[in-house]
Amino acid sequence: MKTRIGIYGYGNLGRGIESALRQNPDMELAAVFTRRDPASLKINTPDVPVLRAEDAPSCADKIDVMILCGGSATDLPRQTPELARWFHVVDSFDTHAKIPEHFDRVDEAARAAGKVAMISVGWDPGMFSLNRLYAGAILPEGKDYTFWGKGVSQGHSDAIRRIEGVLDAKQYTIPVESALEAARSGENPQLTVRQKHTRECFVVAEPSADLARIEQEIKQMPNYFADYDTTVHFISAEELKRDHSGIPHGGFVIRTGKTGLEKEHNHVIEYRLKLDSNPEFTASVIVAYARAVARMGREGQTGCKTVFDIPPAYLSPKSAQELRAELL
Amino acid sequence: MKTRIGIYGYGNLGRGIESALRQNPDMELAAVFTRRDPASLKINTPDVPVLRAEDAPSCADKIDVMILCGGSATDLPRQTPELARWFHVVDSFDTHAKIPEHFDRVDEAARAAGKVAMISVGWDPGMFSLNRLYAGAILPEGKDYTFWGKGVSQGHSDAIRRIEGVLDAKQYTIPVESALEAARSGENPQLTVRQKHTRECFVVAEPSADLARIEQEIKQMPNYFADYDTTVHFISAEELKRDHSGIPHGGFVIRTGKTGLEKEHNHVIEYRLKLDSNPEFTASVIVAYARAVARMGREGQTGCKTVFDIPPAYLSPKSAQELRAELL
Numbered sequence: 001m002k003t004r005i006g007i008y009g010y011g012n013l014g015r016g017i018e019s020a021l022r023q024n025p026d027m028e029l030a031a032v033f034t035r036r037d038p039a040s041l042k043i044n045t046p047d048v049p050v051l052r053a054e055d056a057p058s059c060a061d062k063i064d065v066m067i068l069c070g071g072s073a074t075d076l077p078r079q080t081p082e083l084a085r086w087f088h089v090v091d092s093f094d095t096h097a098k099i100p101e102h103f104d105r106v107d108e109a110a111r112a113a114g115k116v117a118m119i120s121v122g123w124d125p126g127m128f129s130l131n132r133l134y135a136g137a138i139l140p141e142g143k144d145y146t147f148w149g150k151g152v153s154q155g156h157s158d159a160i161r162r163i164e165g166v167l168d169a170k171q172y173t174i175p176v177e178s179a180l181e182a183a184r185s186g187e188n189p190q191l192t193v194r195q196k197h198t199r200e201c202f203v204v205a206e207p208s209a210d211l212a213r214i215e216q217e218i219k220q221m222p223n224y225f226a227d228y229d230t231t232v233h234f235i236s237a238e239e240l241k242r243d244h245s246g247i248p249h250g251g252f253v254i255r256t257g258k259t260g261l262e263k264e265h266n267h268v269i270e271y272r273l274k275l276d277s278n279p280e281f282t283a284s285v286i287v288a289y290a291r292a293v294a295r296m297g298r299e300g301q302t303g304c305k306t307v308f309d310i311p312p313a314y315l316s317p318k319s320a321q322e323l324r325a326e327l328l
Numbered sequence: 329m330k331t332r333i334g335i336y337g338y339g340n341l342g343r344g345i346e347s348a349l350r351q352n353p354d355m356e357l358a359a360v361f362t363r364r365d366p367a368s369l370k371i372n373t374p375d376v377p378v379l380r381a382e383d384a385p386s387c388a389d390k391i392d393v394m395i396l397c398g399g400s401a402t403d404l405p406r407q408t409p410e411l412a413r414w415f416h417v418v419d420s421f422d423t424h425a426k427i428p429e430h431f432d433r434v435d436e437a438a439r440a441a442g443k444v445a446m447i448s449v450g451w452d453p454g455m456f457s458l459n460r461l462y463a464g465a466i467l468p469e470g471k472d473y474t475f476w477g478k479g480v481s482q483g484h485s486d487a488i489r490r491i492e493g494v495l496d497a498k499q500y501t502i503p504v505e506s507a508l509e510a511a512r513s514g515e516n517p518q519l520t521v522r523q524k525h526t527r528e529c530f531v532v533a534e535p536s537a538d539l540a541r542i543e544q545e546i547k548q549m550p551n552y553f554a555d556y557d558t559t560v561h562f563i564s565a566e567e568l569k570r571d572h573s574g575i576p577h578g579g580f581v582i583r584t585g586k587t588g589l590e591k592e593h594n595h596v597i598e599y600r601l602k603l604d605s606n607p608e609f610t611a612s613v614i615v616a617y618a619r620a621v622a623r624m625g626r627e628g629q630t631g632c633k634t635v636f637d638i639p640p641a642y643l644s645p646k647s648a649q650e651l652r653a654e655l656l
Contacts, residue, residue, distance in 0.1 A: 016587070019588055023468045044589055099656050100652055100653050125656045127462070127597075130462075133640050133643070134640060137645075140352055259344070259347060259608040267603050267604060268602040269455075270598075270599070270602075271597075271599050273597055276595060281595050284587055288465040288466050306652060307656075308648070308651050308652070311636065311638060312462060312636050312637075315465035316464065317465075320637075323461060324636070327460045327461050328635075
């Protein structure tokens, strides 16, 4: 009996879920829900219904876990508690500062409905958070460093696109190699924002635009670029499409810490991701946790969960015996 | 109320536990148990009793978690099930092939006694196993690579010491950089034993020994060295002490996998440890899991557990709220 998955929202992440499900034979796509006109949506899986978002509750008995693929700004704060009334759900809510209040709202809804609701699943928050927790518990006297990239920041790319005279743009966040080395050294350096990452921008400008002004506006943009060493390249629309249409990302979580009676020994724990497709990897993490949510639901657990609460074995299709024999 | 820890066996690992406990204010060392004469044992913590191993059961109400620090060959297969009759226990049983039978024996004893018993805690088995599980669940279509080192292999060092004419020796296992790069490439190379690691030996020989014969005997030793490119250096006892008295270790768990409708995207998940002291790091992992064992014991859980079964939050002294606010 396969775990039946619903996809709620069919953008990059939703398509990533659809494709990840094909790699997990114990799960199947049951339906896709959209706020667009369902007739206008062509999905990649034959014979799976595309339904109107507002009809989701009527499918409560056909779906074991609903995966929410909306955005963290306005979609998920509303959708996750609402859908947890009807389904076990997973979301990828990634506004770190607002996780506690999102948790409380979702927890209340899920408990009232007797459902399991996992929030903030992906790689940051998600796998990076897990590695911060494990490493911090193992090495209590130490220091954490998180680096992002090389990868595309959607928010920074959008900020450039809003500048007058810019037709299109792509921004890469790049960790500084010497800062990575300093973090690994165990000397607990204090690294400034500028020391940790650089930003590289590829910009398509209008033919008549003042390129010097655009470059200045980018480099001086508060919060987004002013605190970083930023490089701006003007390229053609064709070059942007040819060389920069991917959505790569990744990064590093590094913890160094001391042990020994005299704190004489240094240790480095490093977790690294190098991802060709940010949304597809995020989707792959979510699908593994959807398996865990289905199991917790069958066990009768309820309430809001995060990656911190889930026994690792719940993510795998293998039995506990197989895991011990093959992976331990 | 601190969690009271017993140390059963006071070698490198036991001393590592003792020192790790000082870094965890929610735990305290309650007693050390030894098979030696307790009067002959000087420990590093004042006012903590050193007791005879056979007297452990009489301390059942003074210890929340007993940490077993014996060897996997003969100590733990006997001690872990025996002590699980009296205590919640943690061991670092690391004979991978025998984990399933060790699990079954310990599980039976712990269930009968209503105790929690964690086995095979450390970094391999342990953190490396966890990373194999997580990465495999996230990227089902991919390939795992584990590399060890650079680090001291106690077993290989001992094997050299048994050669006639050898006074002392230290052996380092070293991952091959080009093999690491090949593993990360996503091309799923098949790497032979010889391609993945080299072995470097530092040997103190008797003054009259035939060095050429010793070198040959090392390089041709089946299982230990014959399948590897091995380098042998003859050095003085002083040099060995000065330059090679540490017990560093570490390694890499790398998984690459594909996603996308056409498997067009490649991803690399890499976990790396670089450890100045193998036993102290292992001890630090065990102490974090001892916290989890104490919690599970308070909850009334019973039976044998491995790192795969433990929700990550159980390792941390922080509350669930703190973890979500600070680390997620």
